[in-house]
Amino acid sequence: MSGREIAVKKYVIRLSAAERKRLSAFINSGKRSAQLVTKARILLKADVSDAGEGWSDSQIAAALDTSIANVERTRRQLVEEGVEAALVRKYNPSCAPRRIFDGAAEAKLIALACGPAPEGYARWTLSLLEQKVVELNIVEKASDNTIGRTLKKTRSSRISSSNG
Numbered sequence: 151m152s153g154r155e156i157a158v159k160k161y162v163i164r165l166s167a168a169e170r171k172r173l174s175a176f177i178n179s180g181k182r183s184a185q186l187v188t189k190a191r192i193l194l195k196a197d198v199s200d201a202g203e204g205w206s207d208s209q210i211a212a213a214l215d216t217s218i219a220n221v222e223r224t225r226r227q228l229v230e231e232g233v234e235a236a237l238v239r240k241y242n243p244s245c246a247p248r249r250i251f252d253g254a255a256e257a258k259l260i261a262l263a264c265g266p267a268p269e270g271y272a273r274w275t276l277s278l279l280e281q282k283v284v285e286l287n288i289v290e291k292a293s294d295n296t297i298g299r300t301l302k303k304t305r306s307s308r309i310s311s312s313n314g
Contacts, residue, residue: 161225165197
């Protein structure tokens with residue numbers, strides 16, 4: 151029995167010479183994310199064409215310090231979607247945090263922060279603003295951290311300069 155593992159693969163990779171050249175250039179040129187470079191290396195190692203190495207998933211995973219599941223996903227992605235899709239990071243809209251303050255709510259927050267402080271306070275604090283925007287139904291909920299970032303982004307500050 152030979153040293154090569156024999157396994158029936160559902161997603162067999164056979165790269166053309168042009169695809170191999172493109173993957174090699176992808177690995178060797180410019181700044182790329184480590185994740186995408188690893189995918190390109192997986193594809194080159196998994197290639198069973200005459201020019202390829204035809205490694206098993208476990209050999210690839212061990213050599214590239216990645217998981218067998220990652221190797222399997224990369225194989226499947228290439229076969230189902232093509233080389234281009236395998237070398238691009240997918241955007242996941244559910245990961246992007248939704249904005250709490252839209253334009254109108256942001257304007258109300260700024261107006262509130264620039265207005266007079268509540269009775270008993272010399273100026274607005276982030277905690278006071280947090281409570282007030284919820285109380286006035288400007289937003290459902292907001293942390294003092296979010297309010298601070300929003301005000302910093304708009305450069306809305308009641309701090310007066312000492313050179314005045």
